[in-house]
Structure formats: structure tokens, C-alpha cells
Amino acid sequence: xxxxxxxxxxxxxxxxxxxxxxxxxxxxxxxxxxxxxxxxxxxxxxxxxxxxxxxxxxxxxxxxxxxxxxxxxxxxxxxxxxxxxxxxxxxxxxxxxxxxxxxxxxxxxxxxxxxxxxxxxxxxxxxxxxxxxxxxxxxxxxxxxxxxxxxxxxxxxxxxxxxxxxxxxxxxxxxxxxxxxxxxxxxxxxxxxxxxxxxxxxxxxxxxxxxxxxxxxxxxxxxxxxxxxxxxxxxxxxxxxxxxxxxxxxxxxxxxxx
Amino acid sequence: xxxxxxxxxxxxxxxxxxxxxxxxxxxxxxxxxxxxxxxxxxxxxxxxxxxxxxxxxxxxxxxxxxxxxxxxxxxxxxxxxxxxxxxxxxxxxxxxxxxxxxxxxxxxxxxxxxxxxxxxxxxxxxxxxxxxxxxxxxxxxxxxxxxxxxxxxxxxxxxxxxxxxxxxxxxxxxxxxxxxxxxxxxxxxxxxxxxxxxxxxxxxxxxxxxxxxxxxxxxxxxxxxxxxxxxxxxxxxxxxxxxxxxxxxxxxxxxxxxxxxxxxxxxxxxxxxxxxxxxxxxxxxxxxxxxxxxxxxxxxxxxxxxxxxxxxxxxxxxxxxxxxxxxxxxxxxxxxxxxxxxxxxxxxxxxxxxxxxxxxxxxxxxxxxxxxxxxxxxxxxxxxxxxxxxxxxxxxxxxxxxxxxxxxxxxxxxxxxxxxxxxxxxxxxxxxxxxxxxxxxxxxxxxxxxxxxxxxxxxxxxxxxxxxxxxxxxxxxxxxxxxxxxxxxxxxxxxxxxxxxxxxxxxxxxxxxxxxxxxxxxxxxxxxxxxxxxxx
Numbered sequence: 157x158x159x160x161x162x163x164x165x166x167x168x169x170x171x172x173x174x175x176x177x178x179x180x181x182x183x184x185x186x187x188x189x190x191x192x193x194x195x196x197x198x199x200x201x202x203x204x205x206x207x208x209x210x211x212x213x214x215x216x217x218x219x220x221x222x223x224x225x226x227x228x229x230x231x232x233x234x235x236x237x238x239x240x241x242x243x244x245x246x247x248x249x250x251x252x253x254x255x256x257x258x259x260x261x262x263x264x265x266x267x268x269x270x271x272x273x274x275x276x277x278x279x280x281x282x283x284x285x286x287x288x289x290x291x292x293x294x295x296x297x298x299x300x301x302x303x304x305x306x307x308x309x310x311x312x313x314x315x316x317x318x319x320x321x322x323x324x325x326x327x328x329x330x331x332x333x334x335x336x337x338x339x340x341x342x343x344x345x346x347x348x349x350x351x352x353x354x355x356x357x358x359x360x361x362x363x364x365x366x367x368x369x370x371x372x373x374x375x376x377x378x379x380x381x382x383x384x385x386x387x388x389x390x391x392x393x394x395x396x397x398x399x400x401x402x403x404x405x406x407x408x409x410x411x412x413x414x
Numbered sequence: 415x416x417x418x419x420x421x422x423x424x425x426x427x428x429x430x431x432x433x434x435x436x437x438x439x440x441x442x443x444x445x446x447x448x449x450x451x452x453x454x455x456x457x458x459x460x461x462x463x464x465x466x467x468x469x470x471x472x473x474x475x476x477x478x479x480x481x482x483x484x485x486x487x488x489x490x491x492x493x494x495x496x497x498x499x500x501x502x503x504x505x506x507x508x509x510x511x512x513x514x515x516x517x518x519x520x521x522x523x524x525x526x527x528x529x530x531x532x533x534x535x536x537x538x539x540x541x542x543x544x545x546x547x548x549x550x551x552x553x554x555x556x557x558x559x560x561x562x563x564x565x566x567x568x569x570x571x572x573x574x575x576x577x578x579x580x581x582x583x584x585x586x587x588x589x590x591x592x593x594x595x596x597x598x599x600x601x602x603x604x605x606x607x608x609x610x611x612x613x614x615x616x617x618x619x620x621x622x623x624x625x626x627x628x629x630x631x632x633x634x635x636x637x638x639x640x641x642x643x644x645x646x647x648x649x650x651x652x653x654x655x656x657x658x659x660x661x662x663x664x665x666x667x668x669x670x671x672x673x674x675x676x677x678x679x680x681x682x683x684x685x686x687x688x689x690x691x692x693x694x695x696x697x698x699x700x701x702x703x704x705x706x707x708x709x710x711x712x713x714x715x716x717x718x719x720x721x722x723x724x725x726x727x728x729x730x731x732x733x734x735x736x737x738x739x740x741x742x743x744x745x746x747x748x749x750x751x752x753x754x755x756x757x758x759x760x761x762x763x764x765x766x767x768x769x770x771x772x773x774x775x776x777x778x779x780x781x782x783x784x785x786x787x788x789x790x791x792x793x794x795x796x797x798x799x800x801x802x803x804x805x806x807x808x809x810x811x812x813x814x815x816x817x818x819x820x821x822x823x824x825x826x827x828x829x830x831x832x833x834x835x836x837x838x839x840x841x842x843x844x845x846x847x848x849x850x851x852x853x854x855x856x857x858x859x860x861x862x863x864x865x866x867x868x869x870x871x872x873x874x875x876x877x878x879x880x881x882x883x884x885x886x887x888x889x890x891x892x893x894x895x896x897x898x899x900x901x902x903x904x905x906x907x908x909x910x911x912x913x914x915x916x917x918x919x920x921x922x923x924x925x926x927x928x929x930x931x932x933x934x935x936x937x938x939x940x941x942x943x944x945x946x947x948x949x950x
Contacts, residue, residue, distance in 0.1 A: 195883035216873070220865055224857050231857070235765060333761065333856035337754035340864050341747050344872055349463060351876045352740040354471035354818075 157255070160246050164255040167238075168229060168263070177225045178267040181315075185218030185271035186278060193282040207288045208307045208377040211279025211297060215311050216372070218271055219318045223339045226260050226322035230405075231332035239414045249409045253327060257402060260323055261316045268315035272308050303377035310374030310391055317391070317398040318343070321367060324401025328408045342397075343368040360384050367397040435776055435785040443789050446762075449755045453793055456751035456839070457801040463744025464805025468812040471736050495725065496564040498585040501824040503725040505648075506564045506585075507694040509718025510557070511707045512642035519681015520607035521556050521641055524621065525573045527673040528554045528596045530647060533666025542704070543669045550576035551723075551909050553646040554672030554716065555604050558613055560635050562693055567632045568722070569613040570644070571604040575670070579604070580907070581615035581628040585724050588907045591617040591627040608681075611635050621676065642688065645672050645718035651910045669704045671717040692720060724905050727821045727917070737821045737901035738828060739917055741809030745835055745899070746868050748801050749842050750860075752794045756843040757859040759790050760850035769950045779945045783851065787938070790847055791840045798839025802832040823901055834898025834923060841930050842867060845892065848937035851945055866933070867892045875914040884913065885920045892933045894919070897926025 168174055192213040233239040246252050280297040288294040299305045318339075325342075326335040346366025353359050363369050363384045373383050373390030380386070385393065443449060498504035515521075530552045531543035555572030569583035571591070579591030579602050596602050603618040611631050616624040647670035690707035708715045727737050763769040776782050806828060813820050823831075842863065850859040870893035874884035888894050897919035904912050912918040919926060 192879065192883065195880045197880065213873075213879075217865065217869055220861050220869070224861050227857055331758075331856075333754045333757045333860050336857045336860045336864075337750045340861070340868070341750045344868060345747060348743055348746060348872060348876055349467065352467050352736075352743045354467075354736060354740075358470040 160251045160255040164259050181218045181221035182267050182271040185214035186274035188217045189214030189275035190278040193279050196286050206378040207283050208304045209375045212275050212311050212375045214275050222264050222315050222319050223322040226319040227326040227335045229260050230326040234330045243414050253406050260319050264316045264319040268312040272311045307375045314371045317394045320398035321401045324405035327405030367394045439785045439789045452751050452755040453797045456748040456797045460744040460748035460801025461804030464741035464809040467740050468809035498565050499567045504585040505721045505725045507720040508644050508646035508722045509705045510644045510693050511688050511690040512640045513683050513685045514638050515641040516638045516682040518609050522605040522678045523674045524601050524603050524676040525596050526598045526601045528573050530670040548575050549668045551648055552670035556606050557644050558606050558639050558641045569630045571606050571615040573602045579617045583630040589628040643716050645716040646721045647719045648721035669719050674714040675712050723908050726910050739899050739901040741805045742899050752839050752843050753846040753863045756790045756846035757850045757856045760847050761856045764854050773950050780942045787844045791844045794843035795836045795840035799836030802835035831899050838895045841934050845934040848941040851941035871896050889920050892930045894921050894926040895930035897921045898923045
């Protein structure tokens with residue numbers, strides 16, 4: 157296994173795009189979060205936002221870059237034919253996928269930590285100036301605060317799970333364009349459809365099963381009792397999607413000719 | 415010395431016109447099974463999600479009828495929407511003090527006061543208004559209406575709470591007159607004259623010098639019409655919506671009261687006395703004791719609620735009346751499928767090395783790109799239009815068959831939404847093609863286009879971003895093009911919560927599409943430049 161890990165690490169490390177994409181994911185997340193912080197206001201009419209969730213909005217955009225990294229880790233091999241060399245050298249296909257998942261997940265955890273810390277810092281610096289101050293009952297964002305810490309750690313884990321979901325789907329469909337389209341469609345389908353479905357039972361179910369909207373409940377720090385799922389249950393839904401995608405990807409890799 | 419004749423092939427030169435190039439690109443497109451399947455998937459998903467939304471809305475309507483009203487109304491027999499002369503839904507319920515007017519004639523009156531009451535601060539829905547305040551579109555004045563039936567044609571001159579004197583007709587027509595508020599110190603004189611089908615509205619500050627505000631032709635106006643004084647006071651819309659989608663900031667019903675004098679009439683008014691009441695016999699308002707007509711010493715006071723204006727889908731999320739736009743929500747998934755195909759249409763050339771053959775056969779690279787753009791754009795237009803058509807027709811059909819109400823739109827609006835969706839999908843396909851030429855990588859191209867169009871749309875219209883930022887995103891990003899799917903127009907004369915979350919875009923439909931076209935042209939320019947400069 158360590159040989160497999162080492163081989164995959166060398167491939168991933170020496171691709172010119174990987175490092176830049178990881179940096180881009182973090183930078184984009186922080187930039188979008190900061191822009192949303194700066195555009196929010198908390199006036200005398202009352203605040204209409206959850207500051208922790210607000211300052212982590214960038215995760216919704218950063219996840220697209222994370223998905224690219226994960227999809228490229230596998231579809232790049234198919235587009236160049238490298239996959240045949242890989243599987244000749246390491247015939248145990250589950251191990252190959254396992255090694256890829258470990259490395260991609262680990263790299264995204266690192267980039268995600270950077271992204272989330274930057275976003276929380278931006279929120280801490282910007283939000284008090286926009287009215288989310290002690291005067292309105294909002295202490296500055298702090299990781300010492302239990303729910304905020306949970307939102308931050310959960311967001312990092314969420315990004316890693318999205319990477320695994322994308323890796324699984326990429327392994328299953330092999331083509332990079334189709335894979336990224338599938339991942340992005342899957343993420344955004346549930347919340348967008350839920351927003352217009354009038355039936356409240358359907359709406360609630362759509363909100364519970366979508367990999368993106370359920371997973372992002374982990375960012376909520378206010379009005380938790382109004383959520384369709386608890387924050388960790390929500391992240392569990394995303395984890396289930398990631399496991400399912402990896403399982404399908406693994407089966408396709410195992411059963412289908414490369 | 416003999417002249418050497420160079421060899422000339424006896425084969426005739428093939429034509430190398432643009433038509434040939436188009437044919438070549440079309441052949442490439444249609445012979446890759448995956449791409450054709452991708453386009454079909456786009457159609458099926460767009461229509462399928464529309465049907466899903468219709469299915470998910472129908473039973474809710476039954477439920478809310480069952481739970482909300484104890485009247486025992488069956489599933490789907492909710493209150494019918496009133497349609498105006500133009501086919502658009504309207505509100506036509508106001509306090510009307512009227513007499514029949516036979517043939518031509520006129521009515522003149524002076525308004526000396528218009529005051530309003532706002533809903534109580536605690537914002538209990540349905541509470542009796544009790545706080546004096548300003549209702550910008552409270553209306554008091556004179557009206558000539560073809561009949562008392564809801565949605566019938568009319569023309570009116572009125573003073574308003576915050577928008578000066580207006581002439582309004584047939585619900586959507588609106589023209590400004592004298593600005594400023596009405597008071598005893600600065601009264602407003604209003605006059606309407608009927609001559610055949612034509613109604614002319616005048617206003618005056620002193621009752622001697624009159625100016626024409628509008629001349630309106632009401633087709634098919636009967637010879638005897640209802641004319642008189644009226645007061646309307648529309649519901650105040652909430653000012654914001656919070657994270658949970660709940661309205662904030664004081665919405666609720668209002669009441670207004672106007673004082674008239676110097677009433678004079680010409681023409682034949684066969685009835686001797688004035689009849690008064692709400693045009694729809696509004697029991698709720700009358701139960702609250704709002705709505706009355708008093709006359710003393712030449713002064714007439716008319717108090718009322720309601721409105722005579724175009725109707726909008728209710729802004730309360732969860733309780734909203736479904737517009738056709740909801741059935742088009744699947745467009746964004748169709749867009750992803752089309753973007754994937756458009757990307758591969760270009761990147762496959764690079765991956766397989768086919769680009770070298772393509773450019774050897776047709777060295778004018780700009781024309782190659784133009785042919786590709788035309789082929790993929792036309793295919794995407796067909797896919798988008800078919801998908802939207804399926805979503806609207808099947809969605810509306812399913813909703814009606816399950817007894818749910820769909821907020822009706824005039825047919826030109828529906829046509830614009832369907833064809834506009836096709837245009838949106840087509841332009842996005844061309845944009846994706848251009849981006850794919852620039853970046854040459856499938857993943858990057860798909861993600862860039864997705865981030866440019868679906869993410870801003872999602873952040874502004876679905877997730878509730880601060881209103882200023884949402885507005886900006888839907889003005890400058892390619893997502894502005896989703897404005898072609900706006901169902902109900904924004905009426906300046908109706909105060910409502912006009913925000914992307916409630917289905918109102920900051921740009922006009924075709925202006926929004928123009929923003930996307932601008933981005934696409936810029937990307938195409940960059941693509942042509944790079945395609946010419948770079949080695950294939």
C-alpha cells in the first residue's frame with residue numbers, strides 16, 4: 157500500500173496544475189467569503205443573517221475548484237492513457253483508488269483548512285464593521301466558540317467529502333468534462349429544485365438528501381431547530397454520497413476494462 | 415527549348431465555401447453519439463424537472479386549501495384569479511361610489527385630502543390598520559368603468575399618497591400628472607370625459623386651467639358605464655426577506671380615506687342616488703368596519719381598502735402562487751449538459767489531434783470557429799427551446815390536471831420565456847466553445863462557464879445574498895441572462911418586494927440576455943485571436 161501511495165503521490169505532486177488549483181480553491185473561498193461579508197449589513201431593522209454561515213459562503217464557490225482537482229486526479233489518467241500503465245504496475249485496483257482518495261482527500265483537507273481559517277479571519281475583521289457587533293448581540297467570530305468551531309471544522313470536512321464524491325464520479329464516468337458536469341449538477345440540483353417545489357414535504361426531503369445543502373447545515377450556528385437535519389447529520393448525508401460515489405467508481409474500475 | 419506545362423490535377427476543385435465548412439462541422443457533431451445523447455439529456459432533464467416541480471406543487475395547493483380554509487372548498491377550487499382586458503391577472507377590488515352614466519358625459523371633482531392608516535407595528539397578518547402614515551400608492555379619485563364585473567376595462571384620474579396625480583387605465587396603464595401630495599392648501603382637481611370609446615383625463619391645481627394627462631381608447635366600451643368616486647389602499651409589501659425566507663419589515667393591509675368636494679357632472683345620469691361598496695363585496699374589509707361613503711355639506715368622504723392594479727404572485731415564500739418560471743428551473747441542469755457537449759466539441763479536436771486536420775482542410779481559423787459556433791449554437795437552441803417548451807406545457811398541464819393554480823401569463827410572455835430559454839442555452843453553448851478554445855481543457859472550460867453563470871444565479875436567486883450584491887451579480891455576470899425567464903413584469907405603480915428571490919430580475923429580459931451576449935462576444939474575440947496566434 158505504501159508503494160501505491162508513493163506512486164500516486166509522485167503523479168499528483170508532479171502535475172503542474174495541482175498546487176495552483178489547491179491555492180486557487182483557498183483563495184477563491186476566502187475572496188468570495190470576504191466579498192459577501194463586505195456586502196452584508198446589519199441595520200437597525202435587524203440582522204437577517206447567521207454571521208458564521210455568512211463568513212463561510214465562499215465554500216460554495218471554492219468547492220467547484222476542489223471538484224476539479226479530484227476529477228483531474230483520475231480523468232487525467234484516462235485522457236492520456238496513463239491509466240493502463242498505472243494498472244499494469246499496480247493491478248490491485250481498489251488499492252489504486254484508495255491511494256488516490258487518501259491523497260486527494262488529504263490535500264483538500266490542507267487547502268480547506270487554509271480556506272476556512274482565512275474566511276473566518278475575514279469575517280472576524282469585516283463583519284463587526286458591517287453591523288454584526290456586540291451592540292447588536294454579535295460577538296466577533298471566534299474559533300473558541302463551540303458552534304463556530306464546529307462550522308469551521310465541518311466546512312473543511314465538507315470540502316474533503318466533495319473531493320471524494322468528485323473522485324468517485326470521475327472514476328465512474330472517466331471523461332473529465334462529463335464528470336465535472338455531473339458533480340456540479342448533482343451539487344446544485346437539490347437546493348435549486350427545492351427552492352421552487354411548493355410541496356413542503358418534498359421540499360424538506362430534497363433539502364435532506366442533497367449532498368450540498370445537507371452538508372452545509374454544518375455551517376449553521378443559529379436557529380438550529382428549524383433545520384431539517386442536525387449539522388452533523390447533514391454532513392453525514394454528504395459523507396454517504398461520497399462513499400456511494402467511491403463505491404460505484406471502484407466497482408466500475410474493478411469490473412470494466414481500462 | 416520547350417515550355418514545360420506544370421501538372422494540373424484533372425479533379426475539379428471542391429468548393430470551399432462556408433457552407434462546406436458548416437457541413438463538415440455538422441457531420442462531426444452528429445456522428446459522435448455521446449454529444450447527441452448529451453443534447454437529448456439536456457432536453458429531457460429540463461422538461462423532467464419542470465414536471466417534477468409541477469407534481470410537487472399540486473398537492474400543496476390541495477393541502478393549503480384543506481388546511482387553510484374551513485369553507486370545505488375541494489382540492490383545486492381556490493379563488494379564481496381575475497384577468498384584466500390584456501389577459502394579465504389583476505386586482506380589482508376597491509371602494510366605489512357610483513352611478514350609471516348613459517352615453518357621453520364627464521365628471522369633475524376636487525380632492526382636498528388623502529390620508530392613510532398603516533398596519534399595527536406588531537405585524538399580525540390581517541390586523542386592522544391603526545397607525546397614521548403614508549401609503550405611496552393609495553388612490554382616490556374618479557373612475558369610468560365599463561361594468562362592475564371584476565377585470566373589466568376602466569380609466570381613472572386619481573390622487574395618490576406618494577406619487578402625485580396619475581391617470582391609470584386597464585390596470586397596466588399609468589401616466590403622471592401634477593406632482594406632490596394633496597392637502598387642503600393645495601387641492602387637486604380631476605376630470606374625466608367620455609366621448610364614444612375615448613376617455614380623456616385632465617388635472618388642474620385651481621379648477622380653471624386644465625391640462626390633459628392622457629387620452630385612452632377603451633375598445634368595446636358599452637353605452638352605459640359605471641362612473642363615480644373611488645378609494646383604494648393596497649397591501650404594503652415586506653421590505654426584506656431573512657435567511658429562512660420569512661418576510662421582515664412590516665407588511666400588511668392599509669386603509670385610506672379621501673375628502674372630495676365641488677363634484678359636478680355632465681351628460682345623462684339616470685339613477686338619482688349613489689350606490690357604494692366594494693366591487694367584489696369584500697366581507698373581510700367590511701367586517702373590520704373599513705369602507706364607507708359619507709356626504710355632508712357638499713363634502714364627500716370615501717374610505718376604503720383594496721386596489722385596482724395588476725396582480726403579482728404573492729411574495730411569501732412557501733405560500734407563493736406558482737408562476738410558469740418555476741417550471742423552467744431545470745434550465746440550469748440543461749445548461750450544464752449543453753456546456754459539457756460544447757466543451758467536448760472543441761477539446762476533443764485537441765485531444766485526438768483532429769484540429770490539425772481541421773485547420774489543414776480549412777486554414778481560415780476564424781471561419782472554423784464561426785462554423786463550430788453556429789453548429790453547436792443551433793443544436794443548443796433547439797435543445798433549450800424544446801426543453802423549455804416541454805417544461806412549460808407539461809408542467810402547466812400537470813398542474814391543471816391536479817387542480818393546482820398556475821399564475822397565468824399572457825401568451826407573448828410565455829413565448830418569450832420559452833424562446834428566451836433557447837437563446838440563453840444557445841449563447842451559453844457558444845460561450846463555452848470560446849472558453850474551451852482559450853483554455854483547451856474540458857474541466858476548466860466547464861467549471862469556468864458554470865462558475866460564471868450558474869453560481870451567481872444560485873447565490874442571488876436561491877441563496878439569499880444581501881440584496882445589493884444579488885442585484886449587482888445579476889446585472890454584470892452572464893447570469894443576468896436568466897432575466898429572460900422572468901414571468902411577471904415589475905410594475906412601477908405596484909409596490910412589492912421586487913428581488914431575485916421572488917422572481918424579479920434587475921434587468922429587462924432582453925437586456926439581461928444582451929449582457930450574456932456581450933461576455934460571449936468578448937470570449938469569442940479572445941478565442942479567435944488565440945486560435946490564430948497559437949500553434950494547434
